[in-house]
Amino acid sequence: MALTDVPEIVVRRLPLYLRALTALAESNHLVTSSQELAARLGISSAQIRKDLSYFGEFGKQGMGYEVPYLRDQLRRILQADRHWSMVLVGAGDLGHAIVNYASFKRWDYEIVAIFDNDPAKIGRKLGGLTIRPADELESAVRELGVQIGIIAVPAAQAQAVAERLIRGGVRAILNYAPVSLNLPSDVRVHSIDPVVGLQSMTYYLNPSS
Amino acid sequence: MALTDVPEIVVRRLPLYLRALTALAESNHLVTSSQELAARLGISSAQIRKDLSYFGEFGKQGMGYEVPYLRDQLRRILQADRHWSMVLVGAGDLGHAIVNYASFKRWDYEIVAIFDNDPAKIGRKLGGLTIRPADELESAVRELGVQIGIIAVPAAQAQAVAERLIRGGVRAILNYAPVSLNLPSDVRVHSIDPVVGLQSMTYYLNPSS
DNA sequence: GCGTGTGAAACAATTCACAGCG
DNA sequence: CGCTGTGAATTGTTTCACACGC
Numbered sequence: 513m514a515l516t517d518v519p520e521i522v523v524r525r526l527p528l529y530l531r532a533l534t535a536l537a538e539s540n541h542l543v544t545s546s547q548e549l550a551a552r553l554g555i556s557s558a559q560i561r562k563d564l565s566y567f568g569e570f571g572k573q574g575m576g577y578e579v580p581y582l583r584d585q586l587r588r589i590l591q592a593d594r595h596w597s598m599v600l601v602g603a604g605d606l607g608h609a610i611v612n613y614a615s616f617k618r619w620d621y622e623i624v625a626i627f628d629n630d631p632a633k634i635g636r637k638l639g640g641l642t643i644r645p646a647d648e649l650e651s652a653v654r655e656l657g658v659q660i661g662i663i664a665v666p667a668a669q670a671q672a673v674a675e676r677l678i679r680g681g682v683r684a685i686l687n688y689a690p691v692s693l694n695l696p697s698d699v700r701v702h703s704i705d706p707v708v709g710l711q712s713m714t715y716y717l718n719p720s721s
Numbered sequence: 722m723a724l725t726d727v728p729e730i731v732v733r734r735l736p737l738y739l740r741a742l743t744a745l746a747e748s749n750h751l752v753t754s755s756q757e758l759a760a761r762l763g764i765s766s767a768q769i770r771k772d773l774s775y776f777g778e779f780g781k782q783g784m785g786y787e788v789p790y791l792r793d794q795l796r797r798i799l800q801a802d803r804h805w806s807m808v809l810v811g812a813g814d815l816g817h818a819i820v821n822y823a824s825f826k827r828w829d830y831e832i833v834a835i836f837d838n839d840p841a842k843i844g845r846k847l848g849g850l851t852i853r854p855a856d857e858l859e860s861a862v863r864e865l866g867v868q869i870g871i872i873a874v875p876a877a878q879a880q881a882v883a884e885r886l887i888r889g890g891v892r893a894i895l896n897y898a899p900v901s902l903n904l905p906s907d908v909r910v911h912s913i914d915p916v917v918g919l920q921s922m923t924y925y926l927n928p929s930s
Numbered sequence: 931g932c933g934t935g936t937g938a939a940a941c942a943a944t945t946c947a948c949a950g951c952g
Numbered sequence: 953c954g955c956t957g958t959g960a961a962t963t964g965t966t967t968c969a970c971a972c973g974c
Contacts, residue, residue: 521965527920528901535876535900545933553901557933558967565935574932574974591923609818615899615916659926660919667744684922686915690824691744692737692762700925702918706895707824709911710869711736713893714800716909717868730943754955766955767945774957782951783954934972942965951956 518566525563526590528553533583545576595620599653599682601673602664603628603636603643606688610664611639623662625652629669649673653680660684667691674701727775734772735799737762742792754785804829808862808891810882811873812837812845812852815897819873820848832871834861838878858882862889869893876900883910 532552536544546557553560564570564582567589571577587593598616600607600623610616611623626638629646636643644652653661661677663670663685670689677685684700687693690708693701741761745753755766755773762769773779773791776798780786796802807825809816809832819825820832835847838855845852853861862870870886872879872894879898886894893909896902899917902910 519964523924524921526924527914527917530920531899531914531917532901547933552903554903556967558969559965561933561935562966569935571934572974573934573972576933589924590920591926591928592920596919596923605818605821605823609814612814613915614814615914619916619919621916621919660922683926684919686918686922690740692741694761694763700922702915702922704913704915704918705736705740705824706819706822706911706913707828707830708736708740709895709913710805710828710830710893711739711799711801712733713869713895713909713911714805715732715735715798717800717892719800728943756955765945767947767958768943770955770957771944778957780956782956784952785955932974934974936970936972937968939968940965941967942963944961944963946961947959949956949958952954 522563522566525555525559526586527592528555529560529563530583530586530590530592533579533586536579537583542579543576544579544582546571548576592619595622596660597622597624597656597658598660598662598686599623599625599627599649599656599658599677600662600664601627601646601649601677602688603630603633603638604664606664608638610662610688611641621660624656624658627652646673649676650680653677653682658682660686662686662688663693664688731772731775734764734768735795736801737764738769738772739792739795739799739801742788742795745788746792751788752785753788753791755780757785801828804831805869806831806833806865806867807869807871807895808832808834808836808858808865808867808886809871809873810836810855810858810886811897812839812842812847813873815873817847819871819897820850830869833865833867836861855882858885859889862886862891867891869895871895871897872902873897 546560549560550557570582570585603626626641626643627646627649628643633643634645661682663673665673667689670691674685674693678699687703690705755769758769759766779791779794812835835850835852836855836858837852842852843854870891872882874882876898879900883902887908896912899914
């Protein structure tokens with residue numbers, strides 16, 4: 513099975529499986545099944561089995577899956593078993609929160625450079641790094657060989673920042689700016705906008721209160 | 722057209738349309754088209770037209786859409802044209818960042834109570850509110866009549882917190898804890914886990930660097 | 931017997947393509 | 953003519969259901 517034709521929607525579910533398996537392993541749960549994972553994740557067991565089958569045969573018939581083994585396989589598939597360097601653009605409140613976000617450290621994602629275009633911030637320290645001027649962006653990203661960029665700038669600047677990150681060699685962007693980025697299809701984007709999440713939920717809420 | 726059979730995936734796109742229309746309106750762009758929105762959002766124009774057609778006929782043939790009108794219609798549909806109260810559980814680093822997140826204010830989402838189970842934090846102030854003990858959760862949520870809860874506690878506690886929020890009357894949860902919540906299907910959940918986003922992107926990245 | 935892996939069937943979402951109207 | 957709104961066609965995703973092996 514050619515891995516190029518794995519549907520993206522399947523890839524987006526794998527981290528959820530990995531997260532559940534990691535939690536199971538931490539509570540010394542050595543064996544699981546597609547049904548148990550399904551119950552935890554709110555996904556059907558058939559879907560979990562089909563998703564995993566794109567990548568190999570990880571279970572034993574009649575037995576289920578060995579938790580540490582399947583976890584390690586998913587970590588390998590997702591390249592979550594190694595260190596990743598990232599650059600952060602935007603040293604405002606959001607940038608501060610991102611630098612201090614504990615889960616990144618826990619999963620071996622490391623911010624190795626921070627950029628801002630505010631002269632008052634350039635030269636200051638943040639999370640052990642000196643904030644660098646935004647005009648060094650392309651060259652610094654290229655020198656560092658970083659593939660992941662995090663955008664935490666105002667919406668109006670996000671598209672331009674994304675394009676400069678890409679020119680520096682970035683291939684994946686975690687976008688916290690509340691705007692849709694328009695980028696080449698070979699660049700991955702994951703956007704986080706809590707307001708978008710809230711608005712799609714309030715659609716279903718009661719008009720009262 | 723019964724609004725109950727609007728696919729959820731359509732509802733999840735509406736906030737993106739609203740966001741784009743709000744930006745267009747702010748730059749005094751008075752008219753737009755499904756093609757222009759499509760180019761901005763990276764979605765096909767046919768999909769935008771079909772999505773909007775679930776809710777009414779908002780455009781003029783040969784002309785396109787009036788930006789302020791369509792924006793207001795979407796705000797009404799999503800109930801984004803009114804104030805929403807929310808409660809926050811978890812007053813750690815993440816909770817602090819959430820309280821100070823400017824976009825909530827801009828869109829009229831207000832945090833009206835904050836809870837934590839750490840005695841060292843209870844009684845302290847955060848964003849003008851006094852941090853309350855977690856055991857007041859259900860009763861306080863019920864008294865306040867709040868429909869939206871934000872979870873910013875460690876993964877191990879998130880499921881229990883969610884259940885307590887729901888017992889207090891919450892019907893929508895913005896979940897920042899890195900765990901899949903298992904809740905009644907009439908409760909809406911939107912989860913934000915940057916690591917999940919990163920892992921689904923690193924799948925596609927180059928093994929080098 | 932139990933639970934995986936998987937073709938086939940069912941269902942859902944997207945795109946096509948064009949009538950219709952300003 | 954230009955662009956919306958929408959059935960029909962296409963494409964994509966999920967579920968079904970069962971052979972297979974532990």
